[in-house]
Amino acid sequence: MANGSNAAIVGIGQTEFSKNSGRSELQLACECIKAALDDAGLTPADVDGMSTFTIDNNEDVDLVRSLGIKNLRFSSRVGHGGGGSVGPLAHAMAAVDSGLADVVVGWRAMNERSEYRFGVSQMDTTSSQGSGSGFIEWSLPFGSASPAAWTSVQAQRYMHRYGVTNEDFAHVSVQLRKYASTNPNAWFYQKPITVEDHQTSRWIVEPTFRLLDCTQESDGGVGFVVTSRERARDLKQPPVRILHATQAIPFGTETVTNYYHDDLCRFDSGIASSQELYRRTGLGPSDMQVAMLYDHFTIAIYWHLEAAGFCKQGEAAEFVKDGQIDIDGTIPVSPNGGHIGEAYIHGMNNVAEAVRQIRGTAANQVADVEHVLVAAGMSGAILGRD
Amino acid sequence: MSETTKMQRPAPAGGRDSAFFWEGCKRGVLVGQRCADCKRFHHPPRPMCPDCNSLEREEVELSGRATLHSWAKPVHPRLPMFEDDYLVALVDLDEGMRMLSNLCEVDPDDIEIGMPLEVFFVPTANDGAVHQFRPAGSVGRGKGA
Numbered sequence: 001m002a003n004g005s006n007a008a009i010v011g012i013g014q015t016e017f018s019k020n021s022g023r024s025e026l027q028l029a030c031e032c033i034k035a036a037l038d039d040a041g042l043t044p045a046d047v048d049g050m051s052t053f054t055i056d057n058n059e060d061v062d063l064v065r066s067l068g069i070k071n072l073r074f075s076s077r078v079g080h081g082g083g084g085s086v087g088p089l090a091h092a093m094a095a096v097d098s099g100l101a102d103v104v105v106g107w108r109a110m111n112e113r114s115e116y117r118f119g120v121s122q123m124d125t126t127s128s129q130g131s132g133s134g135f136i137e138w139s140l141p142f143g144s145a146s147p148a149a150w151t152s153v154q155a156q157r158y159m160h161r162y163g164v165t166n167e168d169f170a171h172v173s174v175q176l177r178k179y180a181s182t183n184p185n186a187w188f189y190q191k192p193i194t195v196e197d198h199q200t201s202r203w204i205v206e207p208t209f210r211l212l213d214c215t216q217e218s219d220g221g222v223g224f225v226v227t228s229r230e231r232a233r234d235l236k237q238p239p240v241r242i243l244h245a246t247q248a249i250p251f252g253t254e255t256v257t258n259y260y261h262d263d264l265c266r267f268d269s270g271i272a273s274s275q276e277l278y279r280r281t282g283l284g285p286s287d288m289q290v291a292m293l294y295d296h297f298t299i300a301i302y303w304h305l306e307a308a309g310f311c312k313q314g315e316a317a318e319f320v321k322d323g324q325i326d327i328d329g330t331i332p333v334s335p336n337g338g339h340i341g342e343a344y345i346h347g348m349n350n351v352a353e354a355v356r357q358i359r360g361t362a363a364n365q366v367a368d369v370e371h372v373l374v375a376a377g378m379s380g381a382i383l384g385r386d
Numbered sequence: 387m388s389e390t391t392k393m394q395r396p397a398p399a400g401g402r403d404s405a406f407f408w409e410g411c412k413r414g415v416l417v418g419q420r421c422a423d424c425k426r427f428h429h430p431p432r433p434m435c436p437d438c439n440s441l442e443r444e445e446v447e448l449s450g451r452a453t454l455h456s457w458a459k460p461v462h463p464r465l466p467m468f469e470d471d472y473l474v475a476l477v478d479l480d481e482g483m484r485m486l487s488n489l490c491e492v493d494p495d496d497i498e499i500g501m502p503l504e505v506f507f508v509p510t511a512n513d514g515a516v517h518q519f520r521p522a523g524s525v526g527r528g529k530g531a
Contacts, residue, residue, distance in 0.1 A: 260484055
């Protein structure tokens, strides 16, 4: 039996996932947090802690006055954009374990498709869409101005080292769209693709990413509620334990880009976060029944699989092609369809899916789920049944 | 100095810790940061040496020689201030640092990771300049990406 934190996720909530929500991001945040509280059997008056991560435009004070929260004792905002998307779980866990707060809500709510698209290049060298990251200064003057361009340079190095091609990536996309095709909440519900569809989609960056290698862009919100396991016993849902959650910023790390590590084929932050999670829980990759892996691009699934030890370094392409991330494979990956298939709620929809998999209520339910790894590189968590 | 009628690539932002680098580009010199105490090079520039925590920095003229570590060709969305078919490149400088730039004057079919490169410079908007790389020994005329 694993050791770990005394904190548990007791509620999850979300809006619909769309391309144009038609309402403010603050409203999306209110809706998904309220839905998560309803799911738990709690009210805004019970909330005394809050956490999100950067590139969310909603302020805690606005949520407090909209939701009717009486007094917030703890509030935090993790850095690193999507890489930090599991960070709020770590902060919520720490707040509950330490007594800084009793009931912590986390959220990510955005009109990323209808109002501001990450995929559109931005050429303002003085500001940073990567949330204050210095890498912008060293990228934009060279026309490296979008997440696809930033990520391609390290992706190409991986392709060169291991003889991987863009056609190999197709199998990641096909798998995630297969999952999404049977998930009614997914934007790509009932819309599976073939390798040929992938291979005929247009180039975004050559020779790394085609359109169907990229996450979709989405509007929507997802929230969660964390409290102690003791309090969870009186609530509506079976609690999902946070066995551990962590952040990871190894030396040389940048947000999005990864140019300065010795070996760009190794996913240093993913290795650091998963090793810390295994160390703290006493669990390993073979103890996981599901892995929710942050997929901004298809190759990220390779990086996560190798970093977390689901396959050996350089073997992820064959692992995926061999069906090992499908629902009956070695490690089912993102059975909601991930960002590529379900929606891009910047990592938070993967947290919600992890909770559903442990509750046994997912659209594509994996059998007998006891532990789920949620990995976003610079943050990660292992969730488990109580 | 520049083609003023055409949209130019943006000038690098620069800050207190990196201004020396971009000023060097304007002079046509690739300048690196070296720790004055432990003599290690670091890029991007930073106020403190991560190896010995010294605050004493030297600004050293670099050889401008490098090898290609990785590259990519952004296709979409088009950036009007860049030529078609420009290449983003990550290079390993002979002095040991890695640096993002553009790879120029090369046929994509001839690109090989590890190929030797040499530096040159092109102007940006606001009278700035940035470093570019081309195959070593090219007789190029400095046409940028």
